Amino acid sequence: MRRIYLDHAATTPTHPEVVKAMLPYFTGAFGNPSSIYSYGQEARAVIEEARAKVAELIYARSEEIVFTSGGTEADNFALEGIAYANEHKGNHIITTSIEHHAVLEACKFLERRGFRITYLPVDGYGLVDPQAVKKAITTKTILISVMHANNEVGTIEPIGEISKIAREVGICFHTDAVQTVGHIPVNVDELGVDMLSVSAHKFYGPKGVGALYIRKGTRLVPFMHGGEQEKRRRAGTENVPAIVGFGRAAELARQEMSKEAERLTNLRDKLIKGLLEQIDHIRLNGHPTKRLPNNVNVSVDFVEGESMLLNLDLEGICASTGSACSSSSLEPSHVLLALGLSPEQAHGSLRFSLGKENTEEDMGRVLKVLPGIVAKLRAMSPLLKTPRTVKGGPPLNPPYLAKDDRKG
Ligand SMILES: *Cc1c(COP(=O)(O)O)cnc(C)c1O
16 A cells, blocks of 8 residues: 655655765765864865755845754744843743744743743634734833744744834744745745744755754854854754755755645645535634645544544555644644634644645545545544534534534
């Protein structure tokens, strides 16, 4: 059976061209970039080439890119780096309730150390209201952090509007762009951000490498302490092969991104349409159009996400759910709850995130097997009861029919 991988928001396969670019730097050209002999200097040179490629992808300057161990470190560096650099000015940070855990947990850490965090709510589509950001600003606000696109429901936030508000009052603005860089156009000047987090493995690069874009003139307290690498902004011997792979992935993304986004949007919409047509008591989570080209997220009533995942896995299909048991936590997805879904609806969620290898045939396969899986699970479901509607959310689709509960 052919495996159909539909979990690209979790990670992507490393592009063969990326692997090829990385290989020489494990064995032959293994030098430490800080060494002054030619072996070391060769490594230094390829790091700088990679830095230029990553910078080019987001329309930044090379000096504004600091390599990190991934998106998580970039987020932690941004939040803690700004918090500790501005302690004397204030202690208030504004973020949203739908951020990745890398941002939320960094905020919680800072909260325990005396910082005050405002977690802004979102509407039923997962959109942050720029006016709510404006209202939350106080004289003590030192940082605003709002993600570019949400990793679970795919909603793309109005970053340009929010950054304008931050600029007007001179507050530093960070965005976690891990889900957008390499997938849709990201331009740090158009977005108006001071800091932006990137991760290589979300766009066909290797795992364990990422970057924080830091606009010239933005001062951060370093997160890692040690050597003088990355112009003293991030200590530790550079992961040369990974950085080279990251650069190659950025280069490939620049070439392939716009065509691929168009292709995926088409597949995405076909899958969404098919799912809404073929399964009753199902809703689309996230915004219908302000949405990542590769994200499909639905909630299916009266069934558990895990059960659907396991059954899909038996058919060779890899997806993900916002339900609790699939992860190590007990709570269902904080994102889906923030959108106004009930815990039951969050437990019945499925995320398909599409990528390079996926075809129209793959969408057809999902549409062929999922309705049967849902019907089978509902036949034995203890959850069957009147569905709830979502306050302020998109219309439920199709309308709930009391007589049709698809018991059989
Ligand atoms: C994956 C992800 C991260 C974490 O990146 P890693 O490189 O895996 O540490 C952060 N934010 C978002 C939105 C993500 O999707």
